Amino acid sequence: MLSRRKFIQLGAGSAVTIALSGCSTSSKLGRPAAPASPSSSSSSSSTIPQPLVAGGQRTLVIVQLNGGNDGLNSLVPADGRYRDARPTLAIPEAELVALKGMNEWSLHPQLAPLSKYWDAGQVNFLPGIGFSDPNHSHFVSLDRWWRADDLTAPTGWLGRSITDGAVKPLYATALGSAAPMLIGDHYQPAVVLQPASFTFPKTIPGDRLQTMTSPLSHDPLLALAQRSLASTIEAVASFATVKDSNVSDSGGDVPDREGGFDLVEGLDVAARLVIGDVGARIVVVSVGGFDTHSNQLATHKVLYDDLAKGIDGFLTTVAAAGRADETLLVTTSEFGRRVGENASGGFDHGAGGLSMMFGPMVVGGVLTTVDLGNQLDGDVRPVLDPRTMYTACLDWIGADAAAALGKRYDELNLIAV
Amino acid sequence: MVSTTTPLVDRMAWLWHGHFVSAVDKVKIARLMVDQIRLFRRQGLGPFAPLLKAVTIDPAMLVYLDGATSTGQHPNENFSREVMELFALGVGNYSEADVPAGAAALSGWRVRRSVGTADFVVRQHDDTPQTYLGQSGVHDVDSVIAAIASQSALAPFIAGTLAAEFLGTSDSAIVGSLASTFASSSFDITSLVTAILQAGVAGSGQAVVLAPVPWLVIAQRVTGGVIRPKVRLAGLRAAGQIPMSPPNVAGWPGGAAWFGSSTVVARAGLASAVAESAPSDNPALVAATGTDHAALATSLGLPVPLFSDATNAALDAANPGPQRLALALCSPEFVVA
Numbered sequence: 001m002l003s004r005r006k007f008i009q010l011g012a013g014s015a016v017t018i019a020l021s022g023c024s025t026s027s028k029l030g031r032p033a034a035p036a037s038p039s040s041s042s043s044s045s046s047t048i049p050q051p052l053v054a055g056g057q058r059t060l061v062i063v064q065l066n067g068g069n070d071g072l073n074s075l076v077p078a079d080g081r082y083r084d085a086r087p088t089l090a091i092p093e094a095e096l097v098a099l100k101g102m103n104e105w106s107l108h109p110q111l112a113p114l115s116k117y118w119d120a121g122q123v124n125f126l127p128g129i130g131f132s133d134p135n136h137s138h139f140v141s142l143d144r145w146w147r148a149d150d151l152t153a154p155t156g157w158l159g160r161s162i163t164d165g166a167v168k169p170l171y172a173t174a175l176g177s178a179a180p181m182l183i184g185d186h187y188q189p190a191v192v193l194q195p196a197s198f199t200f201p202k203t204i205p206g207d208r209l210q211t212m213t214s215p216l217s218h219d220p221l222l223a224l225a226q227r228s229l230a231s232t233i234e235a236v237a238s239f240a241t242v243k244d245s246n247v248s249d250s251g252g253d254v255p256d257r258e259g260g261f262d263l264v265e266g267l268d269v270a271a272r273l274v275i276g277d278v279g280a281r282i283v284v285v286s287v288g289g290f291d292t293h294s295n296q297l298a299t300h301k302v303l304y305d306d307l308a309k310g311i312d313g314f315l316t317t318v319a320a321a322g323r324a325d326e327t328l329l330v331t332t333s334e335f336g337r338r339v340g341e342n343a344s345g346g347f348d349h350g351a352g353g354l355s356m357m358f359g360p361m362v363v364g365g366v367l368t369t370v371d372l373g374n375q376l377d378g379d380v381r382p383v384l385d386p387r388t389m390y391t392a393c394l395d396w397i398g399a400d401a402a403a404a405l406g407k408r409y410d411e412l413n414l415i416a417v
Numbered sequence: 418m419v420s421t422t423t424p425l426v427d428r429m430a431w432l433w434h435g436h437f438v439s440a441v442d443k444v445k446i447a448r449l450m451v452d453q454i455r456l457f458r459r460q461g462l463g464p465f466a467p468l469l470k471a472v473t474i475d476p477a478m479l480v481y482l483d484g485a486t487s488t489g490q491h492p493n494e495n496f497s498r499e500v501m502e503l504f505a506l507g508v509g510n511y512s513e514a515d516v517p518a519g520a521a522a523l524s525g526w527r528v529r530r531s532v533g534t535a536d537f538v539v540r541q542h543d544d545t546p547q548t549y550l551g552q553s554g555v556h557d558v559d560s561v562i563a564a565i566a567s568q569s570a571l572a573p574f575i576a577g578t579l580a581a582e583f584l585g586t587s588d589s590a591i592v593g594s595l596a597s598t599f600a601s602s603s604f605d606i607t608s609l610v611t612a613i614l615q616a617g618v619a620g621s622g623q624a625v626v627l628a629p630v631p632w633l634v635i636a637q638r639v640t641g642g643v644i645r646p647k648v649r650l651a652g653l654r655a656a657g658q659i660p661m662s663p664p665n666v667a668g669w670p671g672g673a674a675w676f677g678s679s680t681v682v683a684r685a686g687l688a689s690a691v692a693e694s695a696p697s698d699n700p701a702l703v704a705a706t707g708t709d710h711a712a713l714a715t716s717l718g719l720p721v722p723l724f725s726d727a728t729n730a731a732l733d734a735a736n737p738g739p740q741r742l743a744l745a746l747c748s749p750e751f752v753v754a
Contacts, residue, residue: 139503191677203739209744212728212730232678236678293494349494
């Protein structure tokens, strides 16, 4: 409707209007990027109110490795078929980091900082995690992970567990692009791409912007713009209390990482959100770079160094604040990669991947089994439904797993609550 | 894009840049990215099949989706999958077996980075006839493109992509009609764009959320404001959209994702910088110095030259001049077009 006048101008030959009418970039995958319907009048009547967070301060941090992380070169199997399939890209045995008491698996050398959590029984590994009937598309696979395999759902698996619309604006925060998993019927997640500049300019005072947010427009899109402005004003105010004013955004140093931060920086912000008094209970940090079709060995050295240092730094900070017992960190990626290498020094899209869960509450160990003698068309056959891990995560934050996932997935006991 | 004299050409180049995605972080050589944008400017309004062929063997694309290291002996599947899934047909309109078949047929292209060209190297190519998208005998780039162009999914996929972008709609009747026009014109992009604009004139369009880059382009055009490159880059990074750096092969997410808090904050910063740099005789700045907000809406080129009561109240409370202009640039009415 709004663009009608512009199109009329266009018809009259005013080419300039095309540029003015906006180079909007719409979702090309045909899925909603965010719920578009205003939820001011809720259609779903709430049932018995549940405590949002059973454990009070319990927190869940998700580390999303975008692109499809190669699980087999992260947690490396001793199975000889691994080396047979990877004549040039298998990690040399001499470089592997042994896991105490574990003969079947070892760690990539850059992941060495994580072995102490193994020694303490505070990490589990889930090789072969993935949905059955896997899809090699990044975007279909990400959608399945984000929406817990219900591709028709407008909400993400964590967002739909948030049943109270009155939670703090930073309750669920996305550092990076993984916000879709946090979108709920009653909740729009906070999104922070550049922590150091997450503040309004002094030339535009927040109360001037606040005035623009009410009354709400009858136009749903304008109303959505108003509501997002209102929640952003709140989020900025909360975020200011945990920001490290000594840190500046990394800018051009890491152009290949989304949002401009790497995991060391992203998880540092996550740690400050967790230990700060801002009501942040779900934090998702996502980084890209794991789509290693080529040049994987060199790329992984950088990525895994960042991954290990980021997780270790986060867990150390949280423990120093006395919050280790309350904080669960898990890693996800949309799929693993082929068992066999390609000619570009990398691996094409695969199926079963790898998740890791960290924290004193987890059941330690390598909890699933991958059989390289029983592959799925050259891929690691998926052996664990991601919703099993989701059930554990939702249990941990006191959310209703059956409601968020359709039913519970109790195939494996992953945390000892 | 701000100072262009051929807005439609640039508009289409921007569209194809978000569609046939390459990103400089992997391509590494900025010149290859610039050459790719030039390709979009040159062929972005022409027939689709030659555009798709040019994209397939474009040096930046060969690097970005690994065609440059794909050999007949070990074909790399990256481009072969994405050309069907994201560039031409959509999920569900190809089989898993088409992915390796297409990869074999497209193998053998090498990029000469020093000069920025792509060469076909016969000995690195697998010329074995493949069955690909239901066609037999597919063995090289021309037969791959011909097979894709023969698919009934092509017209609705591309028509749907452009309808979402220009009209903000996924209405199946509108997309279906546009797809027929596109197919019957032998996939001529100018014919498709013309039909889309006519549909827009006829009222088939809906409002869309402006992405950060087009929003900034419009803001600079209507205010005459020019901001320092460093400020612009920092702002666009925080907003989540830097040209030539889309987050992944699907491009920017778009739509309501541009209401995310990071984008909202960054937009305010950019709006302030733009407004502060507007020349004093710019009509929008002049209007922002007065109290007639409808005049401000008109000078900003709003389709309906009115602000809401809420926005008017905020403009009333703002200091006249750049602050009021910056607020108007952040207003829902200006962000949604």
